[in-house]
Amino acid sequence: MITRIDLRGRRLTPRELTAVLPRPDLDVEGAAEHVAPLLDDVRHRGAAALRDLAERFDGVRPVHLRVPADAMVSALEALAPQVRAALEESIVRVRAVHAAQRPTDLAVDLAPGARVRQRWLPVNRVGLYVPGGLAVYPSSVVMNVVPAQEAGVRSLVVASPPQKASGGLPHPTILAACALLGVEEVYAVGGAQAVAMLAYGARGETADDGEMLCEPVDVVTGPGNQYVTAAKRLVRGVVGIDSEAGPTEIAVLADATADPRHVAADLVSQAEHGPTSASVLVTDAIGLADAVEALLPGVVSATKHSERVATALAGPQSAVVLVDDIDHGLAVVNAYGAEHLEIQTADAGAVADRVTSAGAIFVGPWAPVSLGDYMAGSNHVLPTGGCAHYASGLGVHSFVRAVQVIEYDQPALAVLADRIVALAQDEDLPAHGEAVQARFDA
Known part of the structure; x- marks a missing residue:
């Protein structure tokens, strides 16, 4: 069911490891x-293109591209009490x-009359994409909206695919989550066309x-399939994006102290997202590896989405x-550099502190990825495909930008004038120096 890679006795460089470790085949x-062409169509035909593309890809032609306010109110009123309670608890914890x-x-005084300040300002408007393909993700509404709100963003837009079963509106639980968070601008638009x-x-x-x-917005965030990822790549520069999110990943670093039932269940839990999801166990305990492999067929057959789980576990x-x-x-x-990394070892906290690349680290047997x-x-919108080597998960930092404020008076500039002129002349940009000299010529 799942491939075994034996690296015992092979001390490879990080580059060599990257070449042999499993990754999904994505294009x-x-x-x-x-x-x-879809992006260009939406750019030129607007709403008409969005309706045509929804009919083509989602199997329904939405009557309302912008979701009416009463539909969100109705969705919240109809939300099962236990689901509402769970979303409310999630919102409280994510917001904290x-x-x-x-x-x-911050402000730094470099000399009398010479100060540099840095201000953090929220972007003005953000677009938050919530997928709705093989699964429905009200949790992604929470994970995208809350950090934008905490950053101080004034204008929030959520886009999620229209559902045929919902009369061309996004899934009602998505709408209910938006209503709980006070999001008023929601669109029944999915996929690359939403981007x-x-x-x-x-x-x-x-x-x-x-x-x-x-x-239009200033920043687009949120996970999606490879077509959403491709669309985000193409619009980067027109807007900011959080990352090029790929299929979800779990890696479990475990030793002989780990419970194989926990490990098997956690590998299956992430494989449930879809057939390209990645589940990787890294262990020095051959007995644990054998036990997990023996358990997997039974765990897979007992779960609801066994077919897609089996495909994911058997994939490259x-x-x-x-x-x-x-x-x-x-x-x-x-x-x-896994999106999700579980540490199920003796002294798991100390081991976790030695991890240098992961989107999120889950420490010990009682912190499964499902908790995150x-x-x-924490936030569950995390870097995938090895992007954890240089990128972070979604957070308040995704929705703010630093603006530097420079405040110098005349004596403070005078101290530096000759040095500025010297550097300007060395760079063959004499007008730079002249702009400083002009302030003292009089």
Whole structure:
């Protein structure tokens, strides 16, 4: 069911490890070729293109592209009490963590009359994409909206695919989550066309209709399939994006102290997202590897989405990786840079502190990835595909930008004038120096 990779006795460099570790076969460049005409269509035809593309890809032609306010109220009223309670608890915990992420302004006095300040300002308008393909993700509404709110963003837009079963509106639980969070601008638009609408804006139904359906945003965030990822790549520069999110990943670094039932269940939990999801176990305990592999068929057959789970576990992106010891295992998981990394070892906290690349780290047997997906307070929009080597998960920092403020008086500038002129002349930009000299010539 799952591939085994034996790295025992092989101490490879990070680059060599990257070449042998499992990854999904994705063709974002190929997807971009298909996506580019869709983006152009939305850019030029606006709402008419969005309706045509919804009919083509979602199997329904939405009557309302912008979700009516009463539909969100009705969705919240109809929400099952236990689901509402769970979402409310998630919001409280996620908000508490993200409120603590707000960066603080700073000021540095370099000399009398010479000060540089840095202010953190929220972007003005953001577009938050919530997928709705094989699963429905009200939790992603929470994970996208709360950090933007805590950053101080004034204008929030949520886009989620129209559902045929919902009469062309997004899934009612998505709408209920938006209502709980006070989001008023929600669109029944999915896939790459949603990214286009958010990046370029979209006008009404006819070419001569000057009314905007959706104003463009400054930043687009949220996970999606490879077509959403390709669309985000193509609009980067027109807008900011959080990351090029790929299929979800879990890596478990475990030793002989780990419970194989926990490990098997956790590998299956992430494989449930879809057939390209990645589940990787890294262990120095051959007995644990054997036990997990023996348990997997039964765990898979007992779960609801067994077919997609089995496909994911058997794919090139999933494996059991054998290593010599935990030090060797740390080298492997650091080279892999998993979206989600579980540490199920003796002294798990100390081992976790030695991890250098992961989107989120889950420490010990009582912190499964599922906790982070919903209730931990952390964010579940995380870097995938090894992007954890240089990128962070979604947070308040995704929605703010630093602005530097320079305040110098005349004596403070005078101290530096000759040095500025010297550097300007050395760079053959004499007008730079002349702009300083002009202030003292009189």
